[in-house]
Amino acid sequence: MPQSPAVRRTERGSFHATRLVVCLVLPLAFGWARAAAATESAAAVQRGFAIYKSALVRHDGARAAATVSGNSLAYYDRMRQLALSAPKDELEQLEGTERMLVLGMRHQASRDLLEAATPAELVAYAVSSGLVSDLSVATTELGPVSIQGERARAWVVVDGQPTRSVLQFVLEDAVWKFDLEFAMEASSGLIAALSEQLGVSENDVIFELLARGSGLAVGPEIWVPLRLR
Numbered sequence: 281m282p283q284s285p286a287v288r289r290t291e292r293g294s295f296h297a298t299r300l301v302v303c304l305v306l307p308l309a310f311g312w313a314r315a316a317a318a319t320e321s322a323a324a325v326q327r328g329f330a331i332y333k334s335a336l337v338r339h340d341g342a343r344a345a346a347t348v349s350g351n352s353l354a355y356y357d358r359m360r361q362l363a364l365s366a367p368k369d370e371l372e373q374l375e376g377t378e379r380m381l382v383l384g385m386r387h388q389a390s391r392d393l394l395e396a397a398t399p400a401e402l403v404a405y406a407v408s409s410g411l412v413s414d415l416s417v418a419t420t421e422l423g424p425v426s427i428q429g430e431r432a433r434a435w436v437v438v439d440g441q442p443t444r445s446v447l448q449f450v451l452e453d454a455v456w457k458f459d460l461e462f463a464m465e466a467s468s469g470l471i472a473a474l475s476e477q478l479g480v481s482e483n484d485v486i487f488e489l490l491a492r493g494s495g496l497a498v499g500p501e502i503w504v505p506l507r508l509r
Contacts, residue, residue: 321456322425325432325449328456329422336417341404344412349450352460353399359385360394360402368503372483376471377464380486383502384411387490391506403460410493412460422447432456 328347335344359378362371363385371379385394388409397405406412423435423442436445448462475482487498
C-alpha cells in the first residue's frame with residue numbers, strides 16, 4: 281500500500297534526526313577516544329621517566345640502559361669512538377658537555393672496555409660510574425607532555441617549579457624511552473656558563489668536575505687518544 285505523504289514526511293524527519301545525532305555524537309566519541317589515548321600515552325611517558333630516574337638515582341646501569349632510546353645508544357657509540365681515537369684539537373671543537381662526556385670516558389674507562397663494550401654496556405657503565413650525573417634528577421619531575429607521532433616532549437619541573445627545559449622520549453616497541461642524545465643537546469652551554477661565571481677555561485671546569493666525580497686527578501694524558509697509549 282502506498283505510504284501517505286504524512287508518513288513519508290515522518291520517516292524523512294526521523295532519518296534526518298538520526299543523521300544529525302550521528303553527526304554530533306561520532307566526532308565527540310572520536311574526540312573522547314583521542315583524548316583518552318593521549319592521556320594514556322602521557323602517563324606512559326611519565327612511567328618511562330620514573331623508571332629511568334629510579335635507575336639513575338640507584339646507579340643501576342643495566343636498568344638505565346634498558347630505558348634509553350636507540351638513537352641514545354648510537355650516540356654513545358660515537359662518543360666511544362672519539363674517546364678511542366680523537367686528537368685534542370678535534371675534541372676541543374666539541375660543545376663543552378659533549379667534550380666532558382668523551383674525556384670522562386678516557387678518564388675513567390679502560391681501553392679494553394671501550395673497545396669491547398656494546399653501546400648498552402657503555403650507557404650502563406656511564407650511569408654506574410657517575411658519568412651521567414644524578415645530582416638534580418632526584419628532585420626532577422615531568423610537567424605537561426606533548427606527543428607528536430613517535431616523539432614526546434615534556435617540560436621539566438624541579439623542586440616543584442616549572443622550568444624552561446624540555447626532555448624528549450621516543451616510542452620503541454610500544455615503550456616510551458628516554459632520549460639521552462636530546463638531553464645532551466639540551467644541556468649545551470652549561471660548561472660555557474660555568475666557565476664565564478668562574479673566570480676559568482672550559483677545560484678547567486671539565487677537569488675539576490671529572491676529578492670531583494671520580495676522586496682521581498686529571499692530567500695532560502687525558503688528551504692522548506686511548507688507542508695511542
